[in-house]
Amino acid sequence: MSISARLNDVVDPRQLRVHRPPAPRDVPYVPTDDAVVPAILRLAQVTSQDVIYDLGCGDGRIVISAAKRLGARGLGVDIDPIRIQECQENARRAGVGDRVRFLQASLFDIDLRPATVLTLYLLPSLNIRLRPKIMSEMRPGSRVVSNHFDMADWQPDEVLQTHHRNLNRWVVPAWVAGEWHCTVNDPAGRRHVRLHLERRYQIVTGKAMVSERETMIGQGRIDGDRLTFRLVEWGRGGAIMRYAATIEGNQLRGHCWTEGRENERIEWGGARV
Ligand SMILES: C[S@@+](CC[C@H](N)C(=O)[O-])C[C@H]1O[C@@H](n2cnc3c(N)ncnc32)[C@H](O)[C@@H]1O
Numbered sequence: 573m574s575i576s577a578r579l580n581d582v583v584d585p586r587q588l589r590v591h592r593p594p595a596p597r598d599v600p601y602v603p604t605d606d607a608v609v610p611a612i613l614r615l616a617q618v619t620s621q622d623v624i625y626d627l628g629c630g631d632g633r634i635v636i637s638a639a640k641r642l643g644a645r646g647l648g649v650d651i652d653p654i655r656i657q658e659c660q661e662n663a664r665r666a667g668v669g670d671r672v673r674f675l676q677a678s679l680f681d682i683d684l685r686p687a688t689v690l691t692l693y694l695l696p697s698l699n700i701r702l703r704p705k706i707m708s709e710m711r712p713g714s715r716v717v718s719n720h721f722d723m724a725d726w727q728p729d730e731v732l733q734t735h736h737r738n739l740n741r742w743v744v745p746a747w748v749a750g751e752w753h754c755t756v757n758d759p760a761g762r763r764h765v766r767l768h769l770e771r772r773y774q775i776v777t778g779k780a781m782v783s784e785r786e787t788m789i790g791q792g793r794i795d796g797d798r799l800t801f802r803l804v805e806w807g808r809g810g811a812i813m814r815y816a817a818t819i820e821g822n823q824l825r826g827h828c829w830t831e832g833r834e835n836e837r838i839e840w841g842g843a844r845v
Contacts, residue, residue: 574618627679639668712746713796754842
């Protein structure tokens with residue numbers, strides 16, 4: 573008789589405990605204070621339309637609270653199987669088992685594309701490693717809230733101090749860098765604007781050719797999919813123009829106005845070349 577056959581005679585194989593090395597955690601388990609959870613959800617502006625991901629979700633309190641209080645859907649990911657068991661039990665007790673999912677996995681293996689909100693309570697070094705993934709996978713306008721830790725030179729769009737902690741919020745910027753050919757539908761005379769834009773996080777720089785005269789982009793910003801900047805238009809006697817537009821893929825569309833005359837708005841728009 574083989575060893576395994578003999579073993580089967582004496583022990584139910586389902587009861588065998590296989591030795592596994594401890595999960596390679598990058599951060600220890602420290603749950604977010606219960607009192608801070610609502611502030612995180614408020615700062616992230618979570619609604620029932622959101623899909624919230626918590627990377628390193630601990631006992632699942634953030635995702636479960638978002639589902640229970642705000643009707644959001646969510647995914648919690650933790651490397652530690654004990655935490656995932658707790659999450660599942662907590663979700664069942666909260667009655668949100670149909671709105672949330674929990675996954676035992678490494679946070680670096682998660683596809684972030686479905687998430688509209690991401691919460692983190694990790695370490696600065698992990699936030700920095702996640703940054704390119706956030707930028708490339710999350711949609712423009714999605715929100716990221718980190719409990720306590722920052723993202724180095726990606727400055728937060730908002731910082732909230734509550735219960736002796738800093739909560740940092742970032743809005744994922746649209747991919748605005750590149751060349752754009754645009755038209756300003758000015759009733760006084762349609763003009764063409766060629767933009768060369770560069771972006772570093774939410775700051776936009778570059779130059780514009782307006783009616784064949786070059787001018788620098790001033791005060792450029794991208795907030796989610798909302799682009800704003802200022803141009804001194806030399807061909808129009810140095811008029812200062814404010815531009816605002818919404819970016820959708822390779823198109824942008826919005827309004828511009830002479831500084832100080834915001835109620836005289838002119839339509840403009842264009843496409844990436
Ligand atoms: C500081 S706790 C935060 C828990 C929860 N997000 C909260 O705010 O209450 C960090 C969690 O990350 C988990 N963790 C550590 N390294 C991880 C990794 N590489 N992938 C996924 N989870 C990880 C830990 O097991 C721990 O539960």
